[in-house]
Amino acid sequence: MTQLLIQNVRLLEPASMDDRVTDILIDGETIRDIGPSLNTKGADLIDANGLWAFPGVVDIHAHLREPGQESKETIATGTRSAAAGGITTVVCMANTAPPVDSPTAIEFVLERAERTACVHVHPVGALTKGMQGKEMAPIGAMAEAGAVAISDDGCGVMDSYVMMRAMEYAAVFDMPIISHCEDHNLTANAPVNLGKMSTTLGVTGSPREAETIQTSRDLILARKTGAQLHISHVSAAETVDIIRFYKAKGVKVTADTAPHYLTLTDEATDHFNTNAKVNPPLRTLEDQEALYEGLRDGSIDCIATDHSPHTFSEKDQQMSAAPFGIIGFETLLPLMLGPIQQRCGLDPIEALGWITYKSARAINLDAGELKIGGRADLVLWNPDAENVIDAETFYSKSRNTPFNGWKLKGRVKATYVSGRRVHGDSEI
Amino acid sequence: MSTWKSRDCLGLRGVSREEIELVLDTARSMKEIQTRTVKKVPTLRGKIVINLFYEPSTRTSTSFELAATRLSADVIDIQTGASSVVKGESVVDTAQTLRVMGADGCVIRHSVSGTPHFLAKYIDIPVINAGDGTNEHPTQALLDMFTIREHKGPLEGLTIVIVGDILHSRVARSNMWGLLTMGAKLRFVGPPTLIPPGVEALGVEVRHKLDGAFEDADVINLLRVQKERMSANFFPDLKEYSRYYGMNGERLKRTKPGSIIMHPGPMNRGVEITTEVAESDQAVILEQVTNGIAVRMALLYLLIGARDANEKKTETTKAGDTPSLF
Ligand SMILES: [Zn+2]
Ligand SMILES: [Zn+2]
Numbered sequence: 001m002t003q004l005l006i007q008n009v010r011l012l013e014p015a016s017m018d019d020r021v022t023d024i025l026i027d028g029e030t031i032r033d034i035g036p037s038l039n040t041k042g043a044d045l046i047d048a049n050g051l052w053a054f055p056g057v058v059d060i061h062a063h064l065r066e067p068g069q070e071s072k073e074t075i076a077t078g079t080r081s082a083a084a085g086g087i088t089t090v091v092c093m094a095n096t097a098p099p100v101d102s103p104t105a106i107e108f109v110l111e112r113a114e115r116t117a118c119v120h121v122h123p124v125g126a127l128t129k130g131m132q133g134k135e136m137a138p139i140g141a142m143a144e145a146g147a148v149a150i151s152d153d154g155c156g157v158m159d160s161y162v163m164m165r166a167m168e169y170a171a172v173f174d175m176p177i178i179s180h181c182e183d184h185n186l187t188a189n190a191p192v193n194l195g196k197m198s199t200t201l202g203v204t205g206s207p208r209e210a211e212t213i214q215t216s217r218d219l220i221l222a223r224k225t226g227a228q229l230h231i232s233h234v235s236a237a238e239t240v241d242i243i244r245f246y247k248a249k250g251v252k253v254t255a256d257t258a259p260h261y262l263t264l265t266d267e268a269t270d271h272f273n274t275n276a277k278v279n280p281p282l283r284t285l286e287d288q289e290a291l292y293e294g295l296r297d298g299s300i301d302c303i304a305t306d307h308s309p310h311t312f313s314e315k316d317q318q319m320s321a322a323p324f325g326i327i328g329f330e331t332l333l334p335l336m337l338g339p340i341q342q343r344c345g346l347d348p349i350e351a352l353g354w355i356t357y358k359s360a361r362a363i364n365l366d367a368g369e370l371k372i373g374g375r376a377d378l379v380l381w382n383p384d385a386e387n388v389i390d391a392e393t394f395y396s397k398s399r400n401t402p403f404n405g406w407k408l409k410g411r412v413k414a415t416y417v418s419g420r421r422v423h424g425d426s427e428i
Numbered sequence: 429m430s431t432w433k434s435r436d437c438l439g440l441r442g443v444s445r446e447e448i449e450l451v452l453d454t455a456r457s458m459k460e461i462q463t464r465t466v467k468k469v470p471t472l473r474g475k476i477v478i479n480l481f482y483e484p485s486t487r488t489s490t491s492f493e494l495a496a497t498r499l500s501a502d503v504i505d506i507q508t509g510a511s512s513v514v515k516g517e518s519v520v521d522t523a524q525t526l527r528v529m530g531a532d533g534c535v536i537r538h539s540v541s542g543t544p545h546f547l548a549k550y551i552d553i554p555v556i557n558a559g560d561g562t563n564e565h566p567t568q569a570l571l572d573m574f575t576i577r578e579h580k581g582p583l584e585g586l587t588i589v590i591v592g593d594i595l596h597s598r599v600a601r602s603n604m605w606g607l608l609t610m611g612a613k614l615r616f617v618g619p620p621t622l623i624p625p626g627v628e629a630l631g632v633e634v635r636h637k638l639d640g641a642f643e644d645a646d647v648i649n650l651l652r653v654q655k656e657r658m659s660a661n662f663f664p665d666l667k668e669y670s671r672y673y674g675m676n677g678e679r680l681k682r683t684k685p686g687s688i689i690m691h692p693g694p695m696n697r698g699v700e701i702t703t704e705v706a707e708s709d710q711a712v713i714l715e716q717v718t719n720g721i722a723v724r725m726a727l728l729y730l731l732i733g734a735r736d737a738n739e740k741k742t743e744t745t746k747a748g749d750t751p752s753l754f
Contacts, residue, residue: 201542202560
């Protein structure tokens with residue numbers, strides 16, 4: 001087995017809050033040692049002076065679009081994009097075409113990942129058959145086949161009875177439920193947030209209550225059933241309040257938000273900019289403040305991209321006709337270690353916690369830590385590199401990002417998955 | 429001298445006071461043309477204007493067609509109202525077709541907000557929005573402003589009340605942008621379900637009852653009630669609507685002397701307006717239709733004719749040639 005010695009790197013290990021300059025020795029798939037002046041004969045050497053090393057990022061909410069929507073993304077292109085963004089574990093949602101709602105479909109995703117993915121891929125199984133919101137999908141069999149959670153992400157589960165039964169049943173298999181909280185009666189034909197911007201554009205607005213109402217219901221049901229619930233892509237201020245309230249009552253709930261909710265408001269949708277059309281919609285500065293408050297006090301546990309690729313021609317339509325979604329793999333780290341971290345007033349290591357071990361723990365994954373004996377999933381990061389976001393250079397098949405042209409700082413120098421370099425520039 | 433700055437007329441949001449005044453002033457000379465025995469000038473001779481209507485509207489398309497032909501342009505009417513959902517791609521295809529046809533300007537109506545903006549990205553000729561979804565209807569607002577100005581003088585400081593389904597009204601929205609820019613006091617009246625959120629922040633006063641909200645108004649603009657809104661629970665029924673938001677003879681008596689009643693048409697008589705009101709001396713509804721042609725002539729002239737004349741002027745200044753406009 002080849003060994004790789006990364007020398008003089010600034011290690012940022014959020015789970016243990018370890019922040020120091022040290023050496024890291026990778027042996028095959030694992031981290032053999034971490035410490036000062038490691039001396040190993042025969043190991044390949046990287047002089048990482050000035051670089052940071054941190055655990056590979058865990059993204060617990062992404063859309064890889066395979067099977068069925070390969071023109072948007074595939075497991076191969078999506079994971080290549082993830083690797084370029086320093087993400088080593090991707091949890092992919094079930095709303096493909098057809099949806100992943102059976103053990104066979106879970107096996108298909110895992111088998112495709114085995115052959116074509118360059119990072120770890122964990123599929124989520126649908127909560128209901130065909131994601132129709134009516135009949136429970138075979139949760140046990142999907143768990144056995146390798147699903148890590150269940151979710152009808154893309155749609156809110158409208159029927160409270162179905163949701164309650166799924167929660168009761170999923171608990172048997174220790175399956176977390178990832179909730180896409182949306183009351184569709186309130187969001188029909190609404191491409192942007194309800195408020196000044198929907199009025200300005202003359203389109204139907206999507207009210208925050210569509211999110212908060214379903215969050216409330218799901219938390220009430222989680223309390224009743226004891227299910228493990230994860231609320232995804234929190235966008236509204238009141239949602240944070242409700243989660244905070246139920247967390248204090250001891251309900252097993254975790255939550256994430258996405259980088260775009262922390263860096264953009266609905267103003268980004270002005271002039272019918274469909275690249276900023278996302279579900280739930282970008283909201284206002286007040287909502288954004290509440291999200292930051294939620295992150296600081298732990299009401300929101302972690303951050304996930306909700307990477308949602310769409311082709312150019314799909315997005316190049318009128319606001320109400322274009323699909324929802326923003327891609328996020330390749331902008332995650334520069335946003336996290338730039339504007340988001342700065343706005344929080346926290347150290348980089350704390351910002352990294354939200355996209356590594358905290359994400360993993362939210363849905364019981366063993367990932368997101370960099371420790372002796374652990375799997376060698378890590379990122380080498382150049383904190384000083386200028387980074388002008390250029391979607392044309394993305395590895396993702398899609399380009400639907402509102403961050404194009406943003407001047408940020410920091411770049412992924414290399415990404416390692418199980419000790420293997422899956423992304424890196426030529427100097428390494 | 430001021431000019432219309434944008435290549436297109438996609439809406440009145442962001443359009444300056446000077447530009448609006450330019451259109452209204454130009455429309456005045458255009459209205460004069462309509463009183464002549466020969467109601468035609470050669471200004472746009474040889475130009476092709478495409479009328480692209482994805483949503484049926486005889487009134488607006490006829491008004492644009494008359495406006496263009498009075499300026500001697502050739503008009504190609506494309507009515508594709510049959511297919512209700514038109515995808516962006518087909519709008520792009522259409523844009524390519526228009527280029528091939530050698531069109532000099534395009535008037536578009538579409539049921540999806542933002543479609544004219546989308547089309548404008550793909551063609552390099554002026555695009556005029558004739559109504560997009562629930563977003564804007566700039567020429568209607570301009571003709572409203574023109575009509576108000578004829579009766580009430582400068583718009584600044586006037587109190588203008590718009591009643592009804594503001595939420596879904598592109599007429600109201602364009603009027604809002606335009607009237608606020610012109611310094612008018614604007615009041616929206618309707619049930620909370622039909623008032624768009626956030627308009628107070630833009631400077632509009634909102635009232636939910638008509639009684640007490642129109643008595644001080646210089647202008648009362650009554651919007652058409654869409655009967656489909658009833659089934660979507662925006663209001664209980666037409667009877668209740670007319671009782672609380674309809675302008676009738678009894679209410680007409682309480683209007684400010686000299687105030688005018690407007691309606692973008694077509695009217696639901698007995699719902700938002702009674703026949704008594706529609707046929708009263710205060711109603712200017714038919715004038716609005718006449719003025720619509722003048723305003724559209726003005727806009728076509730400013731976007732296609734004046735621009736063209738300016739270009740020619742720069743080409744021929746050496747020859748000392750000043751182009752004649754009419
Ligand atoms: Zn979702
Ligand atoms: Zn999603």
